[in-house]
Amino acid sequence: MGNKTVLITGVGKRIGLALAQHLLAEGYDVIGTYRTRYDSIEALKAAGADLYCVDFYDDTQLSAFIATIQATYPSLRAIVHNASDWLPEGQATPAETLAKMMQIHVGVPYQINLALQALLTAHDGTADIVHLSDYVAEKGSKKHIAYAASKAALNNLTLSFAAQLAPKVKVNAVAPAMIMFNPDDDEQYRAKTLKKSLMEIEPGAQEVVEAITYLLNSQYVTGRVLPVDGGRHLK
Numbered sequence: 001m002g003n004k005t006v007l008i009t010g011v012g013k014r015i016g017l018a019l020a021q022h023l024l025a026e027g028y029d030v031i032g033t034y035r036t037r038y039d040s041i042e043a044l045k046a047a048g049a050d051l052y053c054v055d056f057y058d059d060t061q062l063s064a065f066i067a068t069i070q071a072t073y074p075s076l077r078a079i080v081h082n083a084s085d086w087l088p089e090g091q092a093t094p095a096e097t098l099a100k101m102m103q104i105h106v107g108v109p110y111q112i113n114l115a116l117q118a119l120l121t122a123h124d125g126t127a128d129i130v131h132l133s134d135y136v137a138e139k140g141s142k143k144h145i146a147y148a149a150s151k152a153a154l155n156n157l158t159l160s161f162a163a164q165l166a167p168k169v170k171v172n173a174v175a176p177a178m179i180m181f182n183p184d185d186d187e188q189y190r191a192k193t194l195k196k197s198l199m200e201i202e203p204g205a206q207e208v209v210e211a212i213t214y215l216l217n218s219q220y221v222t223g224r225v226l227p228v229d230g231g232r233h234l235k
């Protein structure tokens, strides 16, 4: 792996997969984590990515993954924290839902950033951390309360790590609203959701890939949460 190694969490599908494919095509070396072994994982391996199977809900697996990265790679150009669970209230107990949301969206980025900051500062040039947040971090969500709270905490991590790691490492978040539906979203939900933004479209993963690429290419933006939300705040 060369001087353009990017670690992306959750590359098995959708936005994480699109980002991994884009950065590979741009000549980056990609380290990706996955939990479920989709066909996409084999394709990413064939395209040259280093892939690690990690369930971030398992602290032992998280610690072992961090140790492996520390022992294997001399530096990192960027870390993109994409891995996420969109858990609504009611699927598990409140305690379990909150614990999982705080783990995947706060505990994992917090521990990886602290443990791998030396690899970022070892990069020959400015390095980046990008957190994948959500519009609802600012607005709240009636049906994803713990999820929204955890994304708000992730936005706060962005501020602290930006201040701590500047100027060698820029730290930002991307806060999408509707980017892409899930396969089981019915027509009624899709129509209702599209109406929530001014643009009223489902832009697709590339919209977030472009936002992340903008942040990676910037020499000046840090400590910011970049909205990618179709003007939802004005609806």
Ligand SMILES: NC(=O)C1=CN([C@@H]2O[C@H](COP(=O)(O)OP(=O)(O)OC[C@H]3O[C@@H](n4cnc5c(N)ncnc54)[C@H](OP(=O)(O)O)[C@@H]3O)[C@@H](O)[C@H]2O)C=CC1
Pocket (backbone or CB within 6 Å): 009, 010, 011, 012, 013, 014, 015, 016, 034, 035, 036, 054, 055, 056, 057, 081, 082, 083, 084, 085, 086, 104, 132, 133, 134, 135, 175, 176, 177, 178, 179, 180, 181
């Ligand atoms: N899609 C959208 O419209 C929006 C997305 N976002 C944010 O953008 C990011 C990407 O979104 P999207 O692609 O839709 O996300 P998905 O939910 O489709 O995929 C998230 C990825 O994270 C992985 N993951 C989840 N939990 C764990 C875990 N415990 N350990 C390891 N990996 C895990 C999943 O693996 P597995 O497949 O095995 O479950 C999956 O590959 C997320 O942070 C999301 O919150 C924000 C607003 C809107």
Ligand SMILES: Nc1nc2c(c(=O)[nH]1)N=C([C@H](O)[C@@H](O)CO)CN2
Pocket (backbone or CB within 6 Å): 083, 084, 085, 086, 134, 176, 177, 178, 179, 180, 181, 182, 193
């Ligand atoms: N990890 C995920 N987070 C979010 C998802 C998702 O599929 N996985 N989807 C959304 C929705 O698109 C929402 O923005 C509109 O219904 C939010 N976060």
